[in-house]
Every structure is written in structure tokens, then in C-alpha cells.
Amino acid sequence: MPAAMTIRKSESEALQGYIAALPTAFRETLVLREMADLSYQRIAEITGTPVGTVMSRLARARGLLRKAWTRYQEKERRT
Amino acid sequence: MSCADMTALLHGMLDGEIDAINAVQFERHLETCEACAAEYRRQQALRNAIRQPELFHRAPDHLRHAIEAAIPSPAAARSRSPWWQRLFGDWRLGAGASLAFAASLALFIATGTGGDELQQELIAGHIRSLQADHLTDVLSSNQHTVKPWFNGKLDVAPPVVDLASQGFPLTGGRLDYIDKHEAAALVYRRALHVINLFVWPAPGAADRSPELFSHEGYNLLHWTRGESTFWAVSDLNAAELKEFQALYTQQTAP
Numbered sequence: 556m557p558a559a560m561t562i563r564k565s566e567s568e569a570l571q572g573y574i575a576a577l578p579t580a581f582r583e584t585l586v587l588r589e590m591a592d593l594s595y596q597r598i599a600e601i602t603g604t605p606v607g608t609v610m611s612r613l614a615r616a617r618g619l620l621r622k623a624w625t626r627y628q629e630k631e632r633r634t
Numbered sequence: 635m636s637c638a639d640m641t642a643l644l645h646g647m648l649d650g651e652i653d654a655i656n657a658v659q660f661e662r663h664l665e666t667c668e669a670c671a672a673e674y675r676r677q678q679a680l681r682n683a684i685r686q687p688e689l690f691h692r693a694p695d696h697l698r699h700a701i702e703a704a705i706p707s708p709a710a711a712r713s714r715s716p717w718w719q720r721l722f723g724d725w726r727l728g729a730g731a732s733l734a735f736a737a738s739l740a741l742f743i744a745t746g747t748g749g750d751e752l753q754q755e756l757i758a759g760h761i762r763s764l765q766a767d768h769l770t771d772v773l774s775s776n777q778h779t780v781k782p783w784f785n786g787k788l789d790v791a792p793p794v795v796d797l798a799s800q801g802f803p804l805t806g807g808r809l810d811y812i813d814k815h816e817a818a819a820l821v822y823r824r825a826l827h828v829i830n831l832f833v834w835p836a837p838g839a840a841d842r843s844p845e846l847f848s849h850e851g852y853n854l855l856h857w858t859r860g861e862s863t864f865w866a867v868s869d870l871n872a873a874e875l876k877e878f879q880a881l882y883t884q885q886t887a888p
Contacts (some may be wrong), residue, residue, distance in 0.1 A: 594651070621676055625676070
């Protein structure tokens with residue numbers, strides 16, 4: 556049990572680091588979506604961008620995160 | 635539709651933001667395209683990882699209201715300051731209840747330093763302590779009252795010393811909960827400024843000289859000594875906070 560918790564902690568630290576490394580506009584959109592759970596429309600109003608931009612920023616943010624996350628998991632599996 | 639077109643649908647699907655027709659179209663595509671199906675599964679796994687409680691606390695309703703209140707009005711939209719600075723500013727002034735969480739959201743976006751979660755927690759602890767009646771559980775400038783008060787409440791009672799003659803009077807202490815530890819918080823003052831000194835055990839940790847961090851007007855000094863970790867948090871300037879640290883360390887030396 557403690558071992559599993561340790562792994563989870565390092566995973567979430569790694570993820571936090573990847574999120575922190577995202578360009579601000581991407582990070583802002585992602586955090587408003589995942590943390591504040593706002594709709595695309597609300598995010599568009601808050602950030603003053605069209606809904607289309609919110610969608611493309613989310614896709615870019617998640618694309619970058621997913622690549623970093625996959626690399627992290629592969630590295631973890633090897634070690 | 636091509637796989638490139640599917641990217642927008644994929645995220646809309648994850649977020650529940652596409653209509654039924656597009657959802658059906660997306661699901662049909664997944665049946666025939668293993669690459670998109672795999673990407674969708676990976677994105678779902680990533681979303682689960684992002685939403686785990688260790689990473690973010692989910693935003694409660696009051697935060698959503700706070701964010702909406704911080705949405706720029708047409709006049710304010712022309713100002714250059716981002717919306718989250720207003721959110722953070724409101725919180726710091728104490729307007730509205732329970733906005734500490736909003737502050738961590740704003741800090742997260744503003745600084746982009748998720749690794750600073752602990753520092754944000756410490757600042758939040760410091761701010762909480764400034765609210766009425768929450769500063770001290772044991773109100774005393776007498777170190778011989780404050781130190782025994784911690785005995786039995788914590789595994790390791792922190793070193794307590796009054797520094798009134800050096801301009802940093804001890805005003806009391808309380809228990810706090812930082813980074814999943816019970817922590818002692820010693821409260822000192824410097825003129826009108828409050829210094830919260832958080833202390834908790836760090837078994838096996840090597841001594842570390844103080845390191846200064848700054849966030850949105852707060853200074854944080856972190857050091858380790860005698861297998862305890864120390865964080866001093868204040869809106870006091872860095873020079874005086876370092877002076878406090880030096881005095882405290884010197885006078886509590888074994």
C-alpha cells in the first residue's frame with residue numbers, strides 16, 4: 556500500500572511538471588476545463604477568445620501532455 | 635472524415651461538448667480506425683490521471699462563481715491584466731468567502747509551477763491564520779507556555795524562543811496541517827507584519843541552509859535543521875525575514 560501511494564505521488568508530480576511546462580494559453584485553457592470544470596463557452600468568455608480557439612488550445616495542450624506522459628510511462632516501465 | 639477532423643471531435647467527446655450526430659460519427663470512425671481509437675483511450679487515461687485528487691482538488695461551485703465574477707467586463711477587457719489577477723486580487727483582499735482555492739487556481743495559472751504546490755499551501759495557511767481568531771490557538775509571548783502546549787499534540791515539539799528584544803515578538807502558536815503533515819505554526823510579529831513559522835519533522839533529512847522563494851507579495855524561507863523542516867512565511871521584506879531566520883536559528887541552537 557505505501558509503495559503504491561509513492562508511485563502515485565511521483566506520477567502526479569510528473570504530471571504537474573508537464574502541465575506547468577505548457578505555454579500559458581494552453582495551460583490556462585486546460586486548467587479551466589479540468590480543474591474548474593467550465594464549459595467551452597465559459598472558457599471562451601473568460602479568456603476572451605473564440606470557442607474555436609478554446610478547442611484548438613485544448614487539443615494542443617492535451618496532445619503535448621499525452622506525448623510527455625507516454626514518454627514518462629515508458630521510462631518508468633524500463634526502470 | 636479524416637483522422638485530422640477527428641481530433642476536434644475527440645476532445646469534444648471527452649468534454650461532452652459535441653452533439654449526438656457528431657458523437658455517432660465519431661464512434662463509427664473509432665470502429666474502423668485503430669489509431670484514433672488508441673488515441674482516444676490514451677486521452678481518457680490522461681484525463682483520469684489529471685483529475686486524480688492528488689493533482690488538483692476539483693473546483694467547488696463557489697470557485698466557479700468566483701471565476702465568473704472575474705470575467706472581464708467590456709471596459710475591463712481592455713486592461714492588460716489577465717482575469718486571474720483580478721481573481722487573485724479579490725481573494726487577497728478577503729472579498730467573498732472560501733476563495734483560498736480560487737487563489738491556488740490563479741497561482742497555478744499565473745506561475746505555472748505545479749511543483750510549488752507546497753508553497754501555495756503554506757501561503758494559504760499563512761492567509762488563513764490572518765483571519766480573525768485563527769492566528770493562534772495558544773496566545774502567549776512566553777516561550778515556556780508555547781512550547782509545552784505543543785507537547786502531546788505533535789510527535790516533535792518545535793524549538794520555541796521569544797525574539798521580542800530583537801524586534802520579533804512571539805505571539806503564539808497553533809497546529810496546522812501542511813503537505814499531509816501535522817505541523818506546528820509559531821507566530822511572530824515584526825511591526826505590523828505577521829510571520830508564520832511552520833515546523834514539522836523530517837526524519838533523516840540533512841541540514842539545509844535557508845532558501846528564499848517569493849510568490850505574489852509573500853516571501854518564504856525554507857531550511858532544514860536537526861531533522862525538522864522549517865518554512866517561514868510572511869509579507870515582510872526578504873532582508874528582515876532572513877534576519878528573523880538567522881536570529882531564530884541562532885537562539886534555538888542546541
